[in-house]
Structure formats: structure tokens, C-alpha cells
Amino acid sequence: MINMEKLKIKILCLTLILSVTGLFAQTPVNLQDPLPLDKDVVYGKLDNGMTYYIRHNENPKNRAELNLAVGAGSIMEDDDQQGLAHFCEHMAFNGTKNFPKHELISYLESIGMKFGAEVNAYTSFDETVYGITVPLENPEFLDKGILVLYDWAFNVSFEGEEIDKERGIIHEEWRMNQGAQYRMMQKMIPALFKGSKYANRLPVGLMSVIDSCEHETLRKFYRDWYRPELMALIIVGDFDVKVVEEKIKKLFNDHPKTVNGRPATYPEIPDHAEPVVEITTDKEAPGATVQMYYKHPMFIKKTVEDYKTGIAHSLYNSMLNKRLTEMTLQPDPPFMYGVGAFTNFLGPKSVFMSIAATTNEKLTRGMEAIVVENERVKRHGFTATELEREKKALLREIEKQFKEKDKLESIKYVEEYKANFLISKEPAPGIDYEYNLYQQLMPTITLEDVNKFAAQWITDENLVVIISAPEKEGVALPTKDEVLKLLTEVKTRKIDAYVDKVIDKPLIAQKPVATKVEAKEKNKELAFEKWTLKNGVKVVIKQTNFKDDEIQMSAFSFGGTSLYSDKDEVSASIAADVIMEAGVGEFDKIELDKYLSDKSVSVYPYIDEIEEGLKGTCSVNDFETMLQLAHLYITKPRKSQTAFDAYVERMKGYYQNRAENPEENFRDTLQCVLAQYHPRRLPMNEEKLKEADLSKAFKIYKERFGDPSGFTFYFVGNIDLKTAKPLIETYLGGLPVASRTETFKDLNIRTPKGVVKKEVLKGKEPKAVVFMDINGDMPWEYKTRLEIKALGEVLSTKLLESIREDKSGVYSIGAYPQMNHYPVQTYAFMVYFGCSPENVEPLTKGVFVEIDKLISDGPSDVDLGKVKEKLLRERETSLRENDFWLTQLKGFDFHGDKTDEFLKYETIVKEMSIESLKAAAQKYLKYDNYVRVVLKPAN
Numbered sequence: 001m002i003n004m005e006k007l008k009i010k011i012l013c014l015t016l017i018l019s020v021t022g023l024f025a026q027t028p029v030n031l032q033d034p035l036p037l038d039k040d041v042v043y044g045k046l047d048n049g050m051t052y053y054i055r056h057n058e059n060p061k062n063r064a065e066l067n068l069a070v071g072a073g074s075i076m077e078d079d080d081q082q083g084l085a086h087f088c089e090h091m092a093f094n095g096t097k098n099f100p101k102h103e104l105i106s107y108l109e110s111i112g113m114k115f116g117a118e119v120n121a122y123t124s125f126d127e128t129v130y131g132i133t134v135p136l137e138n139p140e141f142l143d144k145g146i147l148v149l150y151d152w153a154f155n156v157s158f159e160g161e162e163i164d165k166e167r168g169i170i171h172e173e174w175r176m177n178q179g180a181q182y183r184m185m186q187k188m189i190p191a192l193f194k195g196s197k198y199a200n201r202l203p204v205g206l207m208s209v210i211d212s213c214e215h216e217t218l219r220k221f222y223r224d225w226y227r228p229e230l231m232a233l234i235i236v237g238d239f240d241v242k243v244v245e246e247k248i249k250k251l252f253n254d255h256p257k258t259v260n261g262r263p264a265t266y267p268e269i270p271d272h273a274e275p276v277v278e279i280t281t282d283k284e285a286p287g288a289t290v291q292m293y294y295k296h297p298m299f300i301k302k303t304v305e306d307y308k309t310g311i312a313h314s315l316y317n318s319m320l321n322k323r324l325t326e327m328t329l330q331p332d333p334p335f336m337y338g339v340g341a342f343t344n345f346l347g348p349k350s351v352f353m354s355i356a357a358t359t360n361e362k363l364t365r366g367m368e369a370i371v372v373e374n375e376r377v378k379r380h381g382f383t384a385t386e387l388e389r390e391k392k393a394l395l396r397e398i399e400k401q402f403k404e405k406d407k408l409e410s411i412k413y414v415e416e417y418k419a420n421f422l423i424s425k426e427p428a429p430g431i432d433y434e435y436n437l438y439q440q441l442m443p444t445i446t447l448e449d450v451n452k453f454a455a456q457w458i459t460d461e462n463l464v465v466i467i468s469a470p471e472k473e474g475v476a477l478p479t480k481d482e483v484l485k486l487l488t489e490v491k492t493r494k495i496d497a498y499v500d501k502v503i504d505k506p507l508i509a510q511k512p513v514a515t516k517v518e519a520k521e522k523n524k525e526l527a528f529e530k531w532t533l534k535n536g537v538k539v540v541i542k543q544t545n546f547k548d549d550e551i552q553m554s555a556f557s558f559g560g561t562s563l564y565s566d567k568d569e570v571s572a573s574i575a576a577d578v579i580m581e582a583g584v585g586e587f588d589k590i591e592l593d594k595y596l597s598d599k600s601v602s603v604y605p606y607i608d609e610i611e612e613g614l615k616g617t618c619s620v621n622d623f624e625t626m627l628q629l630a631h632l633y634i635t636k637p638r639k640s641q642t643a644f645d646a647y648v649e650r651m652k653g654y655y656q657n658r659a660e661n662p663e664e665n666f667r668d669t670l671q672c673v674l675a676q677y678h679p680r681r682l683p684m685n686e687e688k689l690k691e692a693d694l695s696k697a698f699k700i701y702k703e704r705f706g707d708p709s710g711f712t713f714y715f716v717g718n719i720d721l722k723t724a725k726p727l728i729e730t731y732l733g734g735l736p737v738a739s740r741t742e743t744f745k746d747l748n749i750r751t752p753k754g755v756v757k758k759e760v761l762k763g764k765e766p767k768a769v770v771f772m773d774i775n776g777d778m779p780w781e782y783k784t785r786l787e788i789k790a791l792g793e794v795l796s797t798k799l800l801e802s803i804r805e806d807k808s809g810v811y812s813i814g815a816y817p818q819m820n821h822y823p824v825q826t827y828a829f830m831v832y833f834g835c836s837p838e839n840v841e842p843l844t845k846g847v848f849v850e851i852d853k854l855i856s857d858g859p860s861d862v863d864l865g866k867v868k869e870k871l872l873r874e875r876e877t878s879l880r881e882n883d884f885w886l887t888q889l890k891g892f893d894f895h896g897d898k899t900d901e902f903l904k905y906e907t908i909v910k911e912m913s914i915e916s917l918k919a920a921a922q923k924y925l926k927y928d929n930y931v932r933v934v935l936k937p938a939n
Contacts, residue, residue: 031305038430049229064237083205096151112873168808191278334369352457381451392598512734536709551717556613610744662763709737858918
């Protein structure tokens with residue numbers, strides 16, 4: 001698998017990962033000290049040069065994460081090898097010395113692991129990484145897991161027949177990535193990396209190479225680059241570290257040291273004195289963006305002083321992004337969103353990047369806005385109050401990480417050690433070390449330390465400006481000369497300093513009058529309590545120790561947008577979002593964000609079709625703030641025309657190009673067909689958005705949240721009941737109520753009966769997308785729901801084996817069950833895959849062949865065993881997750897589920913048989929009712 005999400009992030013830079021390291025507070029800071037490796041990880045090198053990281057960690061319990069990181073990706077390919085790094089990754093799942101053919105996947109599924117979720121890999125420019133999760137109650141599972149890593153490193157079979165079959169699967173992966181964004185990326189990459197090998201080494205490679213490469217050529221690439229000194233084993237889990245280290249040494253040391261290996265070097269990306277401007281358009285482009293990349297040598301943190309610089313980078317990034325967010329809240333905002341950050345990029349480069357996504361009409365204005373803001377920082381810097389606020393926010397974040405250090409998931413450690421080994425060489429000194437160093441270094445970072453970066457980063461040298469937009473009328477596309485002129489003109493423009501509006505007031509000036517808990521019920525089996533407050537509000541609480549510094553909240557009441565007419569549906573559907581954009585109580589959105597900046601808390605209201613409610617999460621210390629926000633969103637929502645206009649303008653940008661985008665057309669058509677073109681399922685667009693009305697939206701919101709007596713609140717996490725009770729009595733017990741009785745309205749939205757087929761002819765790429773919805777009625781019974789879930793797992797496995805592995809017809813395929821309780825009890829198996837247009841009909845038939853086998857024969861013994869293991873493993877880990885319990889507790893009230901049925905999960909799964917799932921397949925996989933919607937190219 002190509003890590004396309006990672007690639008998009010690096011190219012579009014829409015998210016920023018902050019990484020930090022530190023020193024013990026009691027130790028005097030020496031800025032020249034090298035940053036050490038985490039004392040709790042066992043690190044070493046084998047005689048052959050292979051690196052290993054091993055750490056004991058008990059979250060999740062009885063699990064181990066086993067990863068192999070290879071410091072070689074597509075950048076190591078010769079011109080006639082483009083795509084072979086990715087091809088090698090695919091072949092690792094198609095036979096090894098100890099797991100021939102497809103036995104590797106089959107074995108891992110037999111112990112309850114899912115392909116894709118717990119068994120996966122990716123290829124990037126600079127790296128290839130493999131990972132599996134294994135259970136640990138049987139020592140053999142760990143032994144075999146380590147053997148899998150060994151085989152991936154040194155013993156992939158590369159059988160000729162399997163190589164030839166895999167060519168088609170890689171073709172399908174390539175096919176699914178084709179589209180406007182990929183076409184524009186192919187123009188962006190050469191501009192970003194002009195003169196470098198990176199310019200023509202997209203990991204998917206060239207299909208001409210994939211189709212024609214000799215078997216031995218692929219094997220040679222594997223031998224050239226899968227060398228012990230270029231690889232690291234990263235193993236984290238609930239095991240004895242010494243035992244694992246001995247296993248690694250015994251097994252991996254047998255492989256000889258490399259002799260005369262090819263040089264493993266990362267190519268340079270040449271400097272350029274003048275800005276490079278690339279303007280690219282596409283008729284199917286989903287939106288307009290401006291991306292500015294200022295390239296610099298990669299920043300690698302080696303010493304404490306480097307780490308201090310890294311903290312200052314984080315402060316700069318955070319303060320800049322807060323300013324850009326404020327700009328989106330203005331009347332007539334210049335862009336839908338903007339982001340700026342200094343971060344590591346590809347190869348040996350870091351970048352300072354500035355990005356804005358705009359409406360079609362505002363490309364030039366959006367670019368001007370980010371250029372001016374960068375110049376403002378360069379000229380005037382940030383303010384002392386901004387810096388103070390961000391310091392508190394970062395200290396709060398590192399404190400939360402420190403408190404959760406014993407509950408950190410194993411996969412997080414894997415990611416940390418992987419980054420330490422690969423090209424960026426990110427330090428991994430451990431949270432104890434980091435936390436204490438933060439306490440020492442943060443007070444020493446001055447405004448000057450942060451402000452100086454603007455002059456260092458924002459230069460004409462090594463600047464690449466990329467503008468991408470739809471090819472259509474109404475797009476205000478600047479020329480290259482206009483871009484260069486703007487960059488020059490802004491340098492001499494009069495730009496005022498930023499004024500930070502500082503707030504100093506409480507979130508709630510006067511606490512509400514509390515009402516007491518009138519009744520309590522305890523469920524001993526599931527360890528939760530249900531309270532009823534005097535005002536009618538109900539509260540369900542479950543104390544857990546899964547996370548040391550986390551409390552999750554949910555609240556709901558039946559009703560939702562179903563209670564409003566079709567002409568008010570748009571206003572109702574955006575009402576909660578509009579309220580969020582306005583702030584709450586005495587705080588507008590900008591003020592609220594500043595007030596909450598040093599707190600770990602979030603609360604947001606929502607209005608869905610049949611319910612409304614609140615969702616939130618907080619640290620233990622911010623529980624009161626979470627309750628205050630919940631109280632205010634119910635009692636004191638804000639009505640702001642400015643916020644409403646800014647929100648609608650931003651949403652306009654999301655919808656104005658949907659009609660030209662094939663995938664969006666496909667999704668919109670699918671939604672309409674599944675609902676028989678009910679008015680409530682017609683797609684949102686620019687014209688429909690005009691129906692939104694602030695007064696209606698505000699009125700609807702107040703009606704939905706105006707009587708919280710119908711609400712039930714759920715809290716799961718590290719809650720101290722003695723502390724929580726008076727706070728709940730104050731902020732939830734203090735809610736005014738009207739004691740009305742309400743439920744949702746059945747809008748009579750139904751899936752069509754019989755067989756319905758629809759084609760969407762859109763786009764120019766030679767690809768098709770197929771969505772099948774096999775549906776019907778069902779009883780809302782716990783056992784039935786588990787059987788339907790099991791059928792989905794079995795069918796997904798059989799479709800992968802048949803449609804992907806045997807026919808090489810798709811890259812991915814699955815059968816995903818969906819069950820609805822309201823307004824009527826229905827189920828659907830959603831089968832989704834992409835393929836070549838000429839394969840739509842034969843592969844559709846192939847899907848029905850697998851369904852027919854399940855109906856006539858049920859699952860095989862092997863497949864039955866696999867699905868039962870998967871369901872039991874999934875349950876084992878879910879029972880130790882706060883969000884799982886939050887969903888379950890709500891389900892007892894929302895669906896009327898019985899707690900005693902919930903406790904029978906393991907029994908129901910273990911009692912599943914070939915006959916019981918065969919009977920379920922005959923009921924729920926019969927396809928006399930199904931919808932099939934297919935996307936094909938226009939030609």
C-alpha cells in the first residue's frame with residue numbers, strides 16, 4: 001500500500017505534528033548536551049548492523065506491536081525501476097519462506113487479527129514500513145510474529161506466478177488514485193523538487209515498469225535494499241523485554257552482514273535563487289488552493305539547544321495558526337482555512353509553508369492574505385500576550401502527555417521510535433525527560449527567540465508557490481507575473497501590527513442554582529451509576545482507569561431536524577455549527593478559543609436527523625470547564641450575523657465545485673438513489689445553501705436545546721464521584737427545564753424495494769467505482785446484530801480472496817454491515833470496490849458467487865474460526881476503551897438495549913456455528929432487494 005494519506009499531508013501540509021524532547025528539572029540545563037534515547041526502551045544493533053527497539057508496554061493488554069522499518073523507498077529506484085519499492089511491499093504479503101503463498105494473512109486472521117487494521121504496510125519516498133499486531137496469551141503467537149518480521153526482512157519468496165498476479169492489483173491501486181488531485185500533484189512535485197530525483201519518484205511508480213519488469217529485477221531490488229544495516233525492528237507490547245531481545249538476537253543475527261552494498265544516500269534537492277511559481281488547473285478540481293513552500297535544510301534535533309529551538313518553532317506555528325483561524329471568522333473571510341508551519345518535509349528538507357484554501361473568486365485575495373500575515377509577523381513579530389498564552393497551552397499539552405505516560409498506546413511508541421530511526425532522526429528521550437526539560441526551557445524562551453524565525457524562513461530563495469484551481473468560469477486565477485509582483489509589493493506595503501484582544505473574565509460570571517440528585521441506580525455487573533436530578537436531567541457515570549487524564553461526555557435527546565419542515569431543513573441542519581462559530585455566553589469564538597487555549601477541553605453541540613445533543617472530552621482538571629460549556633451551549637447560545645456570514649461563505653467554497661467532481665457526483669447520486677430521491681437526501685449545493693437563515697437556525701437551536709429535561713448525559717473516564725457530584729448538580733442540575741415530552745418524526749425515508757441499478761458517467765480517468773447495497777428488514781435483537789456483523793467479516797474475507805487475490809480485479813473490497821433501529825429496523829451490506837470499467841459486470845457477478853456460497857454452504861470451518869477470533873479479540877480491546885463504553889451506555893437508552901444481553905456477547909460469539917451463520921446468510925444476504933450505483937468515465 002502506498003501511504004497516500006501521508007503523501008498528501010506532506011504535499012498539502014494540512015496538519016502539523018509537534019514533536020518534543022527534554023531534560024530532568026532537577027538537572028541543570030546544559031544546552032550542548034546530546035539528547036538521549038528513552039531509558040525505558042532497549043536499543044541495540046546486531047552484529048550484521050540491524051537496529052532494534054524493544055519496549056514493555058501494557059496498553060493494550062496482551063498485545064504486541066511488531067514493526068519492520070526499512071530505510072529505503074521509491075527514492076532508491078533507478079529510472080527503469082520506478083514502482084519496484086512499492087511492488088516489493090506488496091509481494092511481502094504473497095509468500096515468504098515460512099508462510100508460503102497467502103498463508104501469512106490466513107495465519108494472522110486465524111488468531112483474530114484484521115488485514116488492513118492490524119496487518120498492514122506502506123511505501124513512501126524515503127521508507128517502507130511493515131506492521132502487525134499479535135495477541136500474547138499463547139507464546140507461539142509472539143514467536144510467529146517475530147518470524148513474520150524475519151521473513152519480510154530477508155525471505156520474501158517472489159514466486160513468478162504471484163508476481164504476475166500482483167501486477168493487476170497494483171494497477172487497481174494506481175487506478176483508484178487517478179483523478180484531478182493526482183493529476184495536479186504530478187505537476188506540483190516536479191515544481192517542488194526541480195532538479196532532484198524526488199521530482200519523478202512518486203511511490204506508485206510507472207505502470208509500464210509494473211507491467212514489464214522481469215521477476216529477477218524485482219528480486220534484485222529487494223536484495224539491494226532490504227539489508228540489515230538499513231532496517232530496524234520496533235517491537236512494543238505486554239511482554240518480557242529480555243525474552244524478546246534474546247529471540248531477536250537468536251533469529252536475526254544469523255543473517256550475514258552486507259558486503260559491497262549499494263550506497264544508500266538521499267539525493268539533494270537543489271537550491272534556487274528566484275521563486276518558482278506553478279499554476280495548475282483541472283476541470284474536476286475539488287477546490288482552489290494556494291500553497292507556498294520555503295525550503296530549508298532539514299532541522300534535526302541533536303542537542304538540548306536544538307530542542308529548545310524546536311519548542312520555539314512550535315510556539316511560532318501555534319501563534320500563526322491562531323491568527324489565520326481568526327481571519328476565517330471575519331465577515332467575508334479571505335479564505336476557508338489557512339495554515340502555516342515550519343516542519344520536516346521530504347528527503348533532506350524542512351519547509352516553512354503557508355497554505356490557504358479559498359473560494360473560486362478569492363484565490364488572489366487568499367494568497368495576498370497569507371503573504372501579508374507572514375510579512376506582518378516578519379516586521380512586527382508576535383505579541384507578549386500571544387506568547388504567554390501559547391506557552392501555557394504547550395505546557396498544558398506536555399503535562400497531559402506526562403500524566404498519561406503509563407496509558408500510552410503501544411502504537412504511539414512504535415511511531416516515535418520509527419521516526420528516530422528513519423531519515424528525520426527525531427529524538428525519542430521519553431516523556432519523563434521531555435516533561436522536565438519543558439519546565440526548564442519554556443521560561444527561557446523569549447519573544448525575540450520566536451520572532452527571529454520569520455526573517456530566517458521567509459525568503460525569496462528556495463520559495464515555491466503552487467496555485468491549483470478548477471478550470472471553469474468565475475475562477476480568479478492570477479498569472480505568474482502577478483504572483484511575483486505581489487510578493488515584491490507586500491515587502492514595502494504599510495502593514496499595521498497585530499492587536500491581541502486580551503480577555504479577563506470568567507466563563508460563567510454567576511453559578512446557576514444547583515438542584516440535587518433525587519435518585520440513584522447502580523449496575524454492579526457493568527459498574528456504572530445512573531442519577532436523576534431534581535430538574536429531570538439524567539446522568540450516567542462510569543469510572544474507569546483506562547486513561548489517567550481523560551473524561552468523555554455525551555448527551556442526547558430525541559427530536560432532531562426531523563421535527564422541521566423541508567423548507568427549514570437547511571437552517572436546522574447547520575444550526576449547531578452556526579452556534580459553535582458564534583462562541584457561547586459572553587465570549588465570541590475568538591475570545592472563547594483564547595480562554596480555552598491552556599485547557600484540555602472541548603464541547604460541541606450537534607443536531608442530527610432524529611436527535612440532538614452534546615459531545616465533549618476533557619482532562620480531569622478541566623471537568624468543571626466542560627460542564628460550564630455544556631451549560632452555556634444549552635442556556636446561552638450566541639446569535640451572530642458575522643459568524644453566520646463567515647460560516648456560509650466558507651461552506652460555499654466546499655460546495656461550489658462539487659458538480660464537476662466525479663467522486664462527489666457519485667456520492668450524491670448514491671445518497672439520492674438509496675432514499676428514492678427524498679427531499680431530505682438531495683445533495684447540498686451552493687443554491688440550496690442560500691436557504692439557510694440565521695433567525696430560523698437560532699430559533700431551531702433554542703427549541704432543540706431549550707428543554708434539557710429530556711436529555712441524558714453520559715460520562716466515562718477517570719472521574720472522582722465526590723468531586724463530580726456537586727459540579728453536576730450545579731451545572732446540569734441548574735439547567736432550566738420545561739418538562740415537555742418529545743420524540744423524532746418518521747420522515748418516511750426508505751430504501752427502494754427490488755433491484756435498482758444506476759450509472760453515473762463522469763470523469764475522464766479509466767476507472768469505475770461500484771457500490772452495492774444489499775438490504776432488508778431485521779429484528780433489533782442483539783444476537784441478530786452480531787450474526788450480521790459476523791457475516792460481514794466472513795464475506796469481506798471471501799471477497800478479498802476471490803476478487804482481489806484470485807482475479808487481481810481490485811485493490812480493496814469489503815462488505816460492511818450497517819444496521820438502523822430508527823425509524824424502522826433495517827440492515828444493509830454495503831459492498832464497495834474500484835476496478836476498470838470493463839470489469840464492473842464480471843466482478844459484480846463474482847460478488848454474488850461468494851454470497852451464494854455463504855447462503856448454500858455457510859462459512860468453512862477455517863473462516864468460522866477466523867471470524868469468531870476477530871470478534872472476540874475486538875471485544876477484548878474495546879472493553880478497555882472509554883469511547884467504547886460511552887457508546888454502549890448511550891445505546892442502553894437510545895436503543896433500549898439490555899445489559900444482560902450485552903454480557904452474553906462472548907457466549908453468543910462462541911456458539912456461532914456453520915449452520916447458524918448459514919441460516920443468517922439465507923435471511924440477510926439474499927439479494928432480491930439491492931441497489932447498485934456505478935461510476936464510470938464520461939466517454
